[in-house]
Amino acid sequence: MDQSEADIIAGSLEAVVARVGDPAGQIFERLFAEIPQARERFARDVGGSIRGEMLAMVFDCLMDPGGPYQANIVRTERVNHDGFGTPAEEFDRFFWIVRDTCQELAGPDWTPEVARAWTAGIERIVGASR
Numbered sequence: 001m002d003q004s005e006a007d008i009i010a011g012s013l014e015a016v017v018a019r020v021g022d023p024a025g026q027i028f029e030r031l032f033a034e035i036p037q038a039r040e041r042f043a044r045d046v047g048g049s050i051r052g053e054m055l056a057m058v059f060d061c062l063m064d065p066g067g068p069y070q071a072n073i074v075r076t077e078r079v080n081h082d083g084f085g086t087p088a089e090e091f092d093r094f095f096w097i098v099r100d101t102c103q104e105l106a107g108p109d110w111t112p113e114v115a116r117a118w119t120a121g122i123e124r125i126v127g128a129s130r
């Protein structure tokens with residue numbers, strides 16, 4: 001991945017955190033609003049550590065220079081998720097749900113440059129991991 005694109009994404013996340021703190025709660029609320037059947041799959045995630053791990057992986061994939069490592073772990077997770085009841089199209093949708101939530105929370109900090117960086121980063125990781 002182009003490092004400046006990763007820097008732009010990282011900067012936009014910092015802006016979100018500065019405005020509203022940890023966006024995890026809102027990201028998962030949006031997930032459960034868009035994909036209601038996903039909520040019960042987190043029943044055993046009482047403390048939120050699985051949700052935290054998922055989100056950390058999405059952010060890592062978008063902010064680290066993309067290479068075979070990220071594509072391979074996302075490919076593996078997509079297969080794992082299909083095995084425990086989350087089909088591939090729902091899995092891929094999560095990246096866009098994270099994007100949409102951050103866009104909403106960033107307000108005016110969500111510039112066209114930021115929007116382009118997120119779209120390009122997500123398309124790259126989703127495409128490379130198929």
Ligand code: HEM
Pocket residue numbers: 031035038041042044050053054055057058061074077080081084086090091092093094095
């Ligand atoms: C709508 C999309 C998604 C749903 C509904 C979902 C759901 C889940 C659930 C229910 C678990 C817990 C599994 C268990 O009981 O052990 C889990 C774990 C996990 N998810 Fe997701 N997931 C989604 C997308 C993603 C994406 C896009 C990533 C990363 C790119 C990801 C990364 C992880 C990781 C790292 C774990 C914990 C380790 C593991 O079980 O492999 N998930 N996910």
